[in-house]
Amino acid sequence: xxxxxxxxxxxxxxxxxxxxxxxxxxxxxxxxxxxxxxxxxxxxxxxxxxxxxxxxxxxxxxxxxxxxxxxxxxxxxxxxxxxxxxxxxxxxxxxxxxxxxxxxxxxxxxxxxxxxxxxxxxxxxxxxxxxxxxxxxxxxxxxxxxxxxxxxxxxxxxxxxxxxxxxxxxxxxxxxxxxxxxxxxxxxxxxxxxxxxxxxxxxxxxxxxxxxxxxxxx
Ligand SMILES: Cc1cc2nc3c(=O)[nH]c(=O)nc-3n(C[C@H](O)[C@H](O)[C@H](O)COP(=O)(O)O)c2cc1C
Numbered sequence: 283x284x285x286x287x288x289x290x291x292x293x294x295x296x297x298x299x300x301x302x303x304x305x306x307x308x309x310x311x312x313x314x315x316x317x318x319x320x321x322x323x324x325x326x327x328x329x330x331x332x333x334x335x336x337x338x339x340x341x342x343x344x345x346x347x348x349x350x351x352x353x354x355x356x357x358x359x360x361x362x363x364x365x366x367x368x369x370x371x372x373x374x375x376x377x378x379x380x381x382x383x384x385x386x387x388x389x390x391x392x393x394x395x396x397x398x399x400x401x402x403x404x405x406x407x408x409x410x411x412x413x414x415x416x417x418x419x420x421x422x423x424x425x426x427x428x429x430x431x432x433x434x435x436x437x438x439x440x441x442x443x444x445x446x447x448x449x450x451x452x453x454x455x456x457x458x459x460x461x462x463x464x465x466x467x468x469x470x471x472x473x474x475x476x477x478x479x480x481x482x483x484x485x486x487x488x489x490x491x492x493x494x495x496x497x498x499x500x
Pocket of ligand 1: 334335336337338413467468469470471472
């Protein structure tokens with residue numbers, strides 16, 4: 283029987299060969315298998331809800347790998363053997379990808395392998411939003427929708443459903459951050475054209491929102 287790690291390395295190898303990186307991107311970073319998420323513990327739900335809030339002042343301190351792992355699992359990881367996720371999604375069609383912009387580049391969260399696949403090797407944090415803190419906060423999530431998977435509905439509806447899917451993920455991130463002493467803000471103040479350009483997104487894909495995560499400024 284194939285172990286989870288072997289299965290994962292298969293996915294990672296395939297992803298690397300398939301060129302998950304943007305067209306024309308410089309030589310790739312290696313895929314990063316994340317530590318297994320810690321899916322027990324944390325704060326009681328009602329306590330986390332009491333603490334949930336948006337923050338616009340961040341420390342530059344980077345997040346530990348285990349924290350990134352837990353964050354991404356909470357955001358939109360797989361929580362059942364069916365492969366379904368911690369957030370609900372439209373028509374059971376996987377429309378949203380979660381990208382992670384950090385100082386060392388942009389990574390695509392791959393929930394099956396629970397890994398980060400290299401996407402861009404440049405620091406585009408400053409381009410993930412129009413507010414100053416985005417360039418120095420350690421991590422910005424970028425939510426990208428696959429419009430080509432929503433062909434049978436009009437473009438305005440595509441944005442609507444993709445935004446709703448994203449909102450559920452965003453709230454998972456808020457609650458995780460509240461529970462872990464991290465801070466976050468869900469963001470629509472994004473220059474969408476500029477960010478799509480920086481990410482070299484294919485025509486049919488579009489950014490719905492972004493979300494900054496980090497530690498509070500001291
Ligand atoms: C769809 C949406 C877009 C948002 N966009 C931004 C944004 O671009 N920048 C920002 O600082 N906050 C943004 N926020 C956060 C709201 O300003 C914030 O949730 C609201 O002021 C209430 O504050 P609280 O989250 O601390 O309760 C957004 C929230 C939502 C739901």
